[in-house]
Amino acid sequence: MVRVGIIGMGIRGRLYGRAIMQNPKAELAGFADVNPKTLKEAEEFFNVKGTTDYRELLEKDLNAVIIATPDFAHTEPAIEAIKRGYHIMVEKPLAMSVEEAERVIEEAEKRDIKAQVAFENRWNSPFIMVKSSIDSGEFGDIYGMRITLNDSIYVPTRMISWAARSSPAWFLMSHCVDMSLWLTRKRVKSVDARGIKNLLKKQGIDTYDIIDASLRFEDGALVHIFSSWILPESIPYVAQFKFETYGEKGYSNIDFTNSVITNASDRYYFAGLPTLWADIHNRLTGAPIWMLDSFIDSIEEDKPVIATLEDGLETTRIVSGIQRSVEEEKEIKIR
Numbered sequence: 001m002v003r004v005g006i007i008g009m010g011i012r013g014r015l016y017g018r019a020i021m022q023n024p025k026a027e028l029a030g031f032a033d034v035n036p037k038t039l040k041e042a043e044e045f046f047n048v049k050g051t052t053d054y055r056e057l058l059e060k061d062l063n064a065v066i067i068a069t070p071d072f073a074h075t076e077p078a079i080e081a082i083k084r085g086y087h088i089m090v091e092k093p094l095a096m097s098v099e100e101a102e103r104v105i106e107e108a109e110k111r112d113i114k115a116q117v118a119f120e121n122r123w124n125s126p127f128i129m130v131k132s133s134i135d136s137g138e139f140g141d142i143y144g145m146r147i148t149l150n151d152s153i154y155v156p157t158r159m160i161s162w163a164a165r166s167s168p169a170w171f172l173m174s175h176c177v178d179m180s181l182w183l184t185r186k187r188v189k190s191v192d193a194r195g196i197k198n199l200l201k202k203q204g205i206d207t208y209d210i211i212d213a214s215l216r217f218e219d220g221a222l223v224h225i226f227s228s229w230i231l232p233e234s235i236p237y238v239a240q241f242k243f244e245t246y247g248e249k250g251y252s253n254i255d256f257t258n259s260v261i262t263n264a265s266d267r268y269y270f271a272g273l274p275t276l277w278a279d280i281h282n283r284l285t286g287a288p289i290w291m292l293d294s295f296i297d298s299i300e301e302d303k304p305v306i307a308t309l310e311d312g313l314e315t316t317r318i319v320s321g322i323q324r325s326v327e328e329e330k331e332i333k334i335r
């Protein structure tokens, strides 16, 4: 039985809590959240005692720790958990600087632990299918990708309270960058990106509204990523994800907007994306659940994790480059 503690009981932490409760090989041993209201709600929901201080949680008898704090707050809890010898799963992005990601890796290398980054699209069925087509050679060499991942303005204004300390690059593009690396198995040479800061800044949230990035790979392949998180709330999606792959012999198009459930009643709204995850008769299924299960299996069966800290570092390296390119208005060499 893997005794798991969770740091950060917001949207993701609660989802993992439910995933642990239904995994017969895992037990929810405790959790921490700095926000007393969030903590109390989680305590009532899970009937498990929590703490506002994650260090107190780490003193418990645990085997593994999930870090589901905001983007800017992954590094210290991850390092503290590793120092105590616990296996870790860290939310994406692994860290918001290369230096921080390297510190996590340095600490992990000293110990025999499993460490996974929560790049959940590696468990998302449409991407699994495209990967199998790419790996079989169906599309030939991959020359390019065109990726759009948008959120409605609900996300930076009402869903998360810390958008000013993140950006469309950190919050959204980290998924796209990881997918482009995982699917192509190629390395990025340079990035060139642009951004606009206006609407959110006027609302007191000092971050970019839109970022538009071009990645050039070592072999010349091109990946274009566009992310906006200011789509009006009238749009019937929380997230809008379109992912095109262009190869020498073929083309693939994933469009998640085709699988979104939209309801029209007193309003027209997003009612779920069941290909990503769903609650089926009180049992959760889908990418985040299979990702958690896979992390537990890697511990129980001593198997490699699917998304490593090195994968997390590489994405952090590229997203840092995108942020720098936006701020300095120039192309940034990655290697």
Ligand SMILES: NC(=O)c1ccc[n+]([C@@H]2O[C@H](COP(=O)([O-])OP(=O)(O)OC[C@H]3O[C@@H](n4cnc5c(N)ncnc54)[C@H](O)[C@@H]3O)[C@@H](O)[C@H]2O)c1
Residues within 6 Å of the ligand: 007, 008, 009, 010, 011, 012, 013, 032, 033, 034, 035, 038, 052, 054, 068, 069, 070, 071, 072, 073, 091, 092, 093, 118, 119, 120, 121, 159, 160, 161, 171
């Ligand atoms: N893998 C994915 O597909 C995916 C999807 C959404 C979000 N995320 C990532 O998951 C992370 C969490 O996102 P969320 O949507 O759950 O955010 P959230 O704001 O709902 O939850 C974060 C929680 O962490 C708590 N917290 C902050 N600092 C803490 C600390 N030092 N110790 C303990 N608790 C602390 C906050 O009080 C909050 O309850 C982010 O990094 C986000 O980018 C990943």
